[in-house]
Amino acid sequence: MNDQKIKVRVTETDAILDVGVFSKREDRIEVVLGEGVHSVKCELLPTANGMAYVGSAMGREIVYERSRDEVKADIEVETHDYRDSRRR
Numbered sequence: 001m002n003d004q005k006i007k008v009r010v011t012e013t014d015a016i017l018d019v020g021v022f023s024k025r026e027d028r029i030e031v032v033l034g035e036g037v038h039s040v041k042c043e044l045l046p047t048a049n050g051m052a053y054v055g056s057a058m059g060r061e062i063v064y065e066r067s068r069d070e071v072k073a074d075i076e077v078e079t080h081d082y083r084d085s086r087r088r
Helices: 068-078 082-086
Strands: 005-010 015-025 028-033 040-046 053-057 060-064
Touching: 005 028, 015 068, 028 053, 028 060, 040 060
Parallel strands: none
Antiparallel strands: 005 015, 005 060, 015 028, 028 040, 040 053, 053 060
């Protein structure tokens, strides 16, 4: 599993949580809250205006406050193939 972490906000308490990223795509981000047998997987989907990603875990709403464009740019940086840049 990827060790990437992102910060999400719990809307009810305004608490900031570090959660592990299970998978990240422009149209959805899957995160894992907690560790071990007590972990919970949550799916974050973009809002209607595309300015954040929202999901629900155990009845609590969580928000990842980055736009679709920012997430798309992050994914491109993470998956960039540096071998092509050296080729002539």
